[in-house]
Amino acid sequence: MEISDLIVFKAVVEHKGVTRAAEALHRVPSNITARIKKLEAELNIDLFIREHNRLVVTSAGLRLLEYTQQILQLQKNAIAELTQSEPSGLLRLGSMESSAASYLPSLLSKYHVRYPDVQVELMTAASEPLIDKVLKGELDLVMTSDPPNDARLLCSPFCEEELVLIMPQVWQDEQSLPSPLTMVSYNKGCSYRQRLETWLKRHDVRCERVIEIPSHYTMLACVVAGMGIGMVPKSLLSLHQTDGLANRQVDKDIAQATIYLVARKDNPASAISAFVELATTV
Structure with missing residues (x-):
């Protein structure tokens, strides 16, 4: 699937038809129709029911719409993240429950003051599930102890417990x-x-x-x-x-346990590096 095809699909759903979608996107209706047929062929599903010159979105089309909205938002966040000098966007943070209680309140307060354009989501869990979510791309950064020796991970020492x-x-x-x-x-x-x-x-x-x-x-x-x-x-x-x-x-x-900030090496987001820098220098 191409991003441009998803934009066309979203416009057809929101404008309830090809003609209005074509006007909104400044394209000819035949181009819009061709894009929708191409997307349906790639997915091998019907995204619309066609009856009496009307398009009615199918249940499969509604599911695709949800993913489309997420994909386009991620694209928007990525562009903003990579082109802005200051960290912004979403930071998905995870922590052991004990570390969240001991260290995160003051850290998050300072981080918010310094980088107000970053939205932080926080979850707490045990070390292994947190690392697993980082590796799967479901979390950006976690605060944990005893991380595995994995070449995909960047582990920055935070403190000693x-x-x-x-x-x-x-x-x-x-x-x-x-x-x-x-x-x-x-x-x-x-x-x-x-x-x-x-x-x-x-x-x-x-x-x-x-x-x-x-x-x-x-x-x-x-x-x-x-x-x-x-x-x-x-x-x-x-x-x-x-x-x-x-x-x-x-x-x-x-007794001696080092707390690490752990992220994927191939996820060089400025919001992540800013949090690590703040945490390891205060």
């Missing part, structure tokens, strides 16, 4: 953790959960159950309530009331 083991305060003075034990953790694919599992295996600690909780607020509350143990960045604890919560240091190689 210290992970700690969290548990109910009443367990603090115990020589060993109680049994049976429950692990309260983020969802599968979270790098911090993987580090906790490594610590448990290394120290021969067995968990009978795993409770997956995507929110650190809920996780901390569950640990305080005595449901089990977890592992979180120490910086996160300073954001919350920690009455009833204790933490212990863990092995240095498990």
Whole structure:
């Protein structure tokens, strides 16, 4: 499909016919008709029902119209992005939930002040799903730990985190953790959960159950309530009331976690590079 064919198709739908679409696009009606037939032949579907010299868009045509609007908007954004000196357009940002709470509020505030023409969309998820969305082109930039060694990715170090083991305060003075034990953790694919599992295996600690909780607020509350143990960045604890919560240091190689800003190398958008520059220089 050519962009020009989609523009013609959109005009025919919006102007409810070939003649008015031709007038709007400053073309002859025969050219409009030929473009529509060409598009239908390429897709091997009927985009319009033709009856009594009228064109009625089909359900397939309506679906194509939705994609057409998205494609033309992306084209417009691309032109603006590549020709304007200041970052603009849409930045699809992803982050681990804990990093979003600790670092993103101040970063996003500064970014918005400096680059008001950039629209930011944010989603939170575990590390592996975030990286997967970057590789698929569904996210532009993510804040995550332990990114894979993938030649397609550009990984910029952002900060260092210290992970700690969290548990109910009443367990603090115990020589060993109680049994049976429950692990309260983020969802599968979270790098911090993987580090906790490594610590448990290394120290021969067995968990009978795993409770997956995507929110650190809920996780901390569950640990305080005595449901089990977890592992979180120490910086996160300073954001919350920690009455009833204790933490212990863990092995240095498990505790030290670098947070990276990760994007595709072949996605050199100015909004991405501006965010990375701001984040790594403040």
